[in-house]
Amino acid sequence: MGRLIIISNRLPFSIDHEGDQLSLRQSSGGLVSAIKSYIESESSKNRAFTDKLWVGVADFPQNEWSVVSEQLTSVDFQINPLFLNKILYKDYYNGFSNSVLWPLFHYFPSLVDYQAHYYDAYVKVNRAFADKLIPLIQPDDTIWIHDYQLMLLPEMIRAEKPEATIGFFLHIPFPSYELFRTLPAEWKTGLLRGILGSDLVGFHTHDYAQHFLQSVKMILGVDSYFHTIQYQDRMIKADLFPISIDYKKFNKACDDPETKQYYNEIKNNFEGKKIIFSVDRLDYTKGLMDRLSAFDYFLDQYPDWREKVVFILNIVPSRDDIQAYTERKQQIEQKIGTINGKVSTITWQPIIYRYTHLPFNELAALYKAADVALITPLRDGMNLVAKEYVASCSARKGVLILSELAGAANELNEALLVNPTDVIEVSNAINRALTMPVDEQQQRMILMQQRLSDYDVIKWVSDFLDQLSNVKQEQQKQQVKHLDDRTSSQIHLHYQIAKTRCLLLDYDGTLVPYAKQPKDARPNEDLRTLLTDLSNDPRNLVVIISGREAETLENWLGDLPLMLVAEHGASFKPKGEQWQQTVSIPDQWKNEIRPIMQLFVTHCVGSFIEEKTNTLAWHYRNTHPDLGFTRSRELINNLTQLLQNTMLQVVDGNKVVEVRMSGFDKGIMALKIVNDLQPDFVLCMGDDTTDEDMFKALGERAYSIKVSNGPTAAQYTVFSQQKVLQLLKRLMLPIVNKQYAGT
Ligand code: GDG
Secondary structure (H helix, E strand, O other): OOEEEEEEEEOOEEEEEEOOEEEEEEOOOHHHHHHHHHHHHHHOOOOOOOEEEEEEEOOOOHHHHHHHHOOOOOOOOEEEEEOOOHHHHHHHHHHHHHHHHHHHHOOOHHHOOOOHHHHHHHHHHHHHHHHHHHHHOOOOOEEEEEOHHHOOHHHHHHHHOOOOEEEEEOOOOOOOHHHHOOOOHHHHHHHHHHHOOOOEEEEOOHHHHHHHHHHHHHHHOOOEEOOEEEEOOEEEEEEEOOOOOOHHHHHOHHHOHHHHHHHHHHHHHOOOOEEEEEEEEOOHHHOHHHHHHHHHHHHHHOHHHOOOEEEEEEEEOOOOOOHHHHHHHHHHHHHHHHHHHHHOOOOOOOEEEEEOOOOHHHHHHHHHHOOEEEEOOOOEOOOHHHHHHHHHOOOOOOEEEEEOOEHHHHOOOOOEEEOOOOHHHHHHHHHHHHOOOHHHHHHHHHHHHHHHHHOOHHHHHHHHHHHHHHHHHHHHHHHHHEOOHHHHHHHHHHHHHOOOEEEEEOOEOOOEOOOOOHHHOOOOHHHHHHHHHHHHOOOEEEEEEOOOOHHHHHHHHOOOOOEEEEHHHOEEEOOOOOOEEOOOOOOOHHHHHHHHHHHHHHOOOOOEEEEOOOEEEEEOOOOOHHHHHHHHHHHHHHHHHHOOOOOEEEEEEOOEEEEEEOOOOHHHHHHHHHHHHOOOEEEEEEOOHHHHHHHHHHHHHOEEEEEOOOOOOOOEEEOOHHHHHHHHHHHOOOOOOOOOOOO
16 A cells, blocks of 8 residues: 655654663654554554655754664654754744744734745745655655645655655645735745645635635636646645544543542542633634633623632643744733732632643543633634543533634534634623533533544544545546547557548637737747648648637638638638638627626626627636636526527637527537548547537547546547647657557
């Protein structure tokens, strides 16, 4: 099954010192134990990865590593530490990661410290990760990159290892497009392109995934289809994988004697009092100031609870070398002092505050002892503390008060969900929690516990890795249609030996790229020369088959020895002859359709009407992508109803809605040309939905090639319009000696 390579900013390993002896210690962090448990459960099914590697920045010096790495036996991963220059690391970690991405992605734009050298350092460190990894990567490896510090890495790996299997998981929120767009252009495009180097991108919630897809659409102009994106020549999936916890570990924690002892001490100490508990890293996103204000308000609003309740508030030191963090610590401590000073008595203090990292047993005991967990971040990607509390309530008693702005609120909706900045709401929720009947507490707990035990962290790992492997399989299926060199060679060979050939070529998006305004997509001299060279071969009939009107085709290409088909077949000009109309009807119908389209122009800035001889077209390529698409569905709906039982049809094209006479389309025209000519070789290329009519009508009689992605009736696909021109040029080259032997 190949190897699993995990990449995270920090290595979850550290070096312990005992006298002169150094030893490596694996951290008990969630991710390591989750992956370890997953691998154990898979190996029992004989599906295990052959090896596990972990790459990350070391928090120990290189000389200590040289000693320890010699005697590695006790860890579950092969470790590949990165040793970085301290100043560079600081600009990347404290700088770009935690003073730009962290505040912005948690909706604190005013705290973002825009410094160009932070981004430079971020690029350099991501590059250092790539340089470390690329030589290690083998064909069957599964690469899983974690979090916001490494958003550029997937693309860097992809550039060198195009076939690699790469997953990326973001542990923090992905902000709404409106916020993400405030980053400088180079940064935001770089970050999105970086992530799109992956095959699977994971988020905690549906909203974060949608925000990402929206940003990709608005900033890179790449559309998504449900959760998939076609980017360059790959299908990428962006989906939600809400991270979970080791449910059993927390649920059974109190079976451990040491935890039990902590628990008994806590209960004895606060006998007769209700315990409210919270534990967070020191971070402005965790809403500590608002939480304290709400508790203060609660003590004022519900004075009967004084002396009957304690709030055990544990803050874990974090990032205390960043100014925004140290300032908060002082403010929090001042506020705690003020509240305690205001209402404490000689025997009671409302807030028990500690600034420390608790040992696991004590944390588990506090979870179990707490009557209420008060978890009110202002933003949080997920928030594992909330889930751990629920799992720890083994007697199914206890109430979770949870911020609706934490990702966890999506799954834990039996909690009392609150707006963390609304002190009145939080205060009322505290009172409600403290007075909630036990059977209601249990009903709520049972549902939440069921959900967490069903989707625990092992399930989370396996879900992500299974989907990553599914995406790879999907990509391979898609590749089946992709025009590879071998098939191009076959087409070339067939072309060279054919006596009569017909080339049916769409114009916009196939021979030329799309322009903002249709009139700007004029052919350049290279294209005109290419078409002339192809047409000058007496065995060839080259047909430009387009939705354009005759006048434009005539102006741009009328002097070349081509056959031209305008407006999807409404009129045509055989090679060397005059234009002919397929249908000729009065165009009064346009007077009815035009005002409707005009209304849509008014309601969708950037859209416009193109009037052709036999067609009215409403273009929405230059509009806001979502608005344009929605309006186009409305327009199609209106027109389809209006045109029922008439001779007109509505055509849903590529960023254009057209109305024209029914009874002809590119398929009917293409088939007629091929039937008349009876060529030995037919090549048909197009990018639009209207070209699908040709692909379907010609079936096996042609080599059909669709430019770009998506479902198609064509036999092959190419991902860029440039490839069309390359193929056409190649057809004219003579076959070199035995070039296609074996094809
Ligand atoms: C990021 C995202 C997302 C805390 N204090 C102690 C302690 N902890 C453990 C908890 C929990 C973890 O640390 C904290 O996890 P959170 O999810 O609450 O928060 P972040 O650190 O900000 O994590 C977050 C997470 O990534 C996972 O994707 O949920 O939204 O910001 O496991 O138990 N553990 C011990 N002593 C402590 O004092 N032993």
